[in-house]
Amino acid sequence: MSDLASTIPAFGQAIGLEYRDTVDGMVTLCVPYAEHLIGDPDTGVIHGGVITAALDNGSGWAVRVTEGWDLDMAMATLDLRIDYMKPSAPGEDLLIRAECYKRTKNIAFIRAVAYNSDPEDPVATSVAAFMLGTLNQPRV
C-alpha cells in the first residue's frame, strides 16, 4: 500500500480515523476524541456507532494486509458482532486492533478490539466475516 491515506474511506475520514501501523498482521488504527462523536452529552462518552464504524473499517483493513491480497479486489462486510464492555473514556483516543485470523477463497474472518490504552482492558470486541471478491464496479 503506497498511499495509506487514500484507503481510508469518506466516512472513516469523517470520524477522524487514522492509520497507526501493522505488526505481524495486526493492524492498529486510531480515532482521536472529538465533539461530533459524542453519544451521551451528559458524560461525553462517544457513541457506539463510532466504535462500530472503526471496528468495521479496521476489520476490512486487516484483510487487506494479509499475504497475497490483491488490492484491486473488493470485499463486503457479511456480518459483524460487537460486544461492548465499558464506555470509551471521555477525552481519550479510541484505538482499534484488528487481525484476520483466517482467509479462504470467498470469506475472511476477523477479530478486533477497541480500547483506550490497554488492549487487555477493552472498550469493545468484535468478530466479523467479510465476503471477498465482490463486484467492485460502478452500478448501472
Next chain:
Amino acid sequence: MEILKQLREEGRTQDMQALLNHIPFASFLGVEIDRKGNEITTILPFRDELVGNPVLPALHGGVIGAFLEITSVIQLLYDTQCERLPKTVDISIDYLRSGRAVETYGRAIVTRQGRRIANVRAEIWQEEIDKSVAASHGHFLMTPV
C-alpha cells in the same frame, strides 16, 4: 440523562427528534424521525461523507451499524420510560446488500423487555421495504425511571 428528564417534565417524551438533536453523533449522521402514532421510522438522508466504498458507491458498514443502533435505541426509548440512555451490551449485524447512495429508512421492534435487559431487532431498507439492506439484533441495558 438531562434531555430525557427535561422532555418528561415538558410532557414531550414522544419527541424523539428533540432527543436525537441532543446526541452529537446522531446529529452528525443526520438521522431524522418520522412518527405516525406509535410507528417510528428513522431516516438517514444520503451524503458523500457516509460512503465506505467510493467505486460502487456504497454506504460505510459503520454507518449502517450506527444507524441500526440508533434506530433500536429510539424505539426502545419510545416504548419505555428511561432515566438514562440505554447502554448497548452487544449488537449483531447482518449485511444483506450494499447500501446505495440514496436515503435509508429504519424500523425496530423491542422483542423482549425485561427488568434490566431489552432485546431489540432492527431492519433498514432503501427504495423497497422488502429488500432489507441490513438487519440487527441487540441487547441493551436499561436504567428505568
